[in-house]
Amino acid sequence: MKTVLERKQLKDYFVNELHGARVIQQTLDEEYFRDTFKVPDVPSPFKIYRTGRGAWMINRPIHNIITSRPQVFRRNISKTDDEPNKRILAELVRWLWFSRGQVRNSAKMANLRGESWLHPVMNERWDKDDSNSIPLLFEVPDPMIVFADYNTMVNGIPSEVIILCERSVAEIQARFPRWNPPTNTKKVDWFEHWDTRSRYFEAGNIPISGIQKNILGFVPFVHCFSGFGLSTYQGLPEDEVMGRLTMSRDKILQQTTVDSDITSAIHQLTFPYINIFVPVGAELPPDFMSNYKMGPRQVNIIPVPDNTTPDNFFRKGETFEPKQEVLMYSAQKEAALSQEDPPILTGSGQWGSGREADIVGGYAKGYYDALVENIEDMWATAIGTLGLQMIEKLPDMYPPGLNKTDINGNYQCKVELKADDPIERGRSIAQGSRLKDAGLISHKKFLIEHYGMTEEEADNEIDEIIVEDVTINDPVIRAIYGRRMAEKMGWQDEYEMLRKQGQEMDKRKQALNRPPEIETPPGEEMERGSRFPQQERRPPEPYTRGGM
Structure with missing residues (x-):
């Protein structure tokens, strides 16, 4: 394990050398987001009027590109994993559902800072019997206080990470009662270091509990970039970490x-x-x-x-x-x-036609495709690779709806967060409907991939469709419903009389529709002519050349 001195030396390297330019760039972006940047070319007596454009560019697009109905998908390892997989998917969707605010917050962080972090932590107030409670909480720390080596990450998970910020004394004492704070101060410097083997917390240069073993065996942080920057051969953080406001x-x-x-x-x-x-x-x-x-x-x-x-x-x-x-x-x-x-x-603006609005809207949303995809991958790693392993290694946090063998070493999942485009959704539904009618895809695949349902919703909908189809189209089921309704209304005699009349009419129709007993082709022609009489042919009109 690293000593405290080695951890502080790593902190100095991360903060002052590796990430110095990155933090300066993010600080400038913060000024334009808060609308506190200097405007030197407006002299007195003129006054500076703030537009709020920076916050507009960060916040408003996120509400149109991130859905409020996140979905999770997970592949089975074997054919016997259907039921366990459904239970796990239901639990992961529940985690995302109660973390919708954090999902949008993580996207805003990536849009503003050029990067985003997720930190799964145990929910100390989790109640197994409360359906509105989840075992893990997903914190979104500000990237300006998180430091790691991007080049050593695997799927966004760092090998070690440092948190450096200011925290209130009251907050630290509430979480760590044994910590003795410095006198006459309300805030202190917080230093936190994680690696795969240990963790270390320090507040006001006073250790919290010394160097502790990391019982998880991994660093519970996951990172993603916004996609606006560029990965260069130098590997400089400021090149790849680029927010939406940096070039504007x-x-x-x-x-x-x-x-x-x-x-x-x-x-x-x-x-x-x-x-x-x-x-x-x-x-x-x-x-x-x-x-x-x-x-x-x-x-x-x-x-x-x-x-x-x-x-x-x-x-x-x-x-x-x-x-x-x-x-x-x-x-x-x-x-x-x-x-x-x-x-x-x-949702505003005037365009010459719907087609023009479609093109402009598609271009605008396409600009954020990389950001949305990176956020999706980060959340998939957070709830799957990290989250499922955390509840396995912390037995007290295991959800009651899951069996101990459900996960079975399968921590991979896929998260979809991109908001529906009404026009694209209509096209997808139309295309899926044609493929389903042609027998090229199943009804379930159509409902999931083209209609946007979860696997559980698709299964329930298919069950409803089957029940409805049998109820409406099966004559036996219809007769049962009719008999029960007649008994309920006291119409048994009338129902039986009408049923017998209907049976007699069906027999007459069958007799009338009996095929003719004809064996020769001339007889078939004569029979067809007698059933479908032809109109009398008109004589040909006299023809004169030139129309005269």
Whole structure:
């Protein structure tokens, strides 16, 4: 096991050397997300007007590309695993269902930070008898406080990881009552290190419980990239960790600058400042020269020089009306940002046709395909590879709906989080319906892959379809339903009479539809002619060349 000194040396390397540039880049993105970045080219008396564009670009697309109905799929190892697999899938879907907020949060982290982390932890408040409780919670730590070597990860799982942040003393004491905090402080530095063999926690340079054995045998963290960056031969984190705002910061700055100038100019044009001139000897406000203000609704009192009489003792200040070129420039900057995240992603915008909206919407969502796929893989690893192993190694956390032998060493699963596109979904359903009708796919595969049902929902729906088909189309079942209804309504005699009449009519139809006893072809022709009489043929019309 590593010593405490070795762990701190690794921390210094991760924080100061390997991830230094990455954290600086994420800090700049954070300023544009919070809308706290500096706007140096808006001088006084103009005012900076924030647009919130950074948060708009991070939050709003996620609600349109991440579904609220996550699905989980898992392959059987053998044919006898059908029932265990159904139980495991039901439990994994339940985990995802109660983690929907964390699913979206992890996607937002990837969109903003350029990467995302998941940390499965035991739910200390888990109640086996409560169906609304799950044994594991999936935390989404901020990537700015998580440090690891990306080049040594396997399927997003690191060989060791470091957490470095500030935490409140009250929070740490609530979780670790034996820890004695430093005096006169509300927050302390938190240091956490995990590897496959051990773990170590430290708060305020005071160890929590020393070096402890990692009973899991793996690091309970999983990582993914946003997909906007590029993996280079140098393996630098700042190249592969790229958020949505990283390459759009200058555009947002330009838009904020121009919009602030235009808004301030219009405001000042509507409410100009006023200069009031007073004769010499009048009482003046102190420091009237240094307090001279040119902002909207400001009033300045100015003394008249000796031997001078102003034309007007009450005068409006100078104002500036934005030129048409400035307004056009602002519109161009807005259009440039809208091209990166079209309004159709938020359900707004006007388009020339439905086809055009379909193309633009498909392009906009396609930009986030890599992000969604990476988030899906990360959650599949978190609930499958890590989650299922954790409940196996921690017997007290085993869900009551699962048998001890259900998992059977199969920790792989697939998670689907991409939101449905109504147009694409309609196409998929139409294509699946044709394949099903042609006998190329099963009804179950159609319901799962093309209609979007889970395996359990598909099985239940097929059962309902079979019951409904038998109920409606089977004459025996219909007769049973009819008899029971007649008995319930007191119509037994009428029902029996109508049933007998129907049987007699069926016998007559069978007699009328009896095939003719004809053995020769001429007889068949004569019989057909007698049953289907032909109309009399009309004589041919006389023909004259040229139509005359």
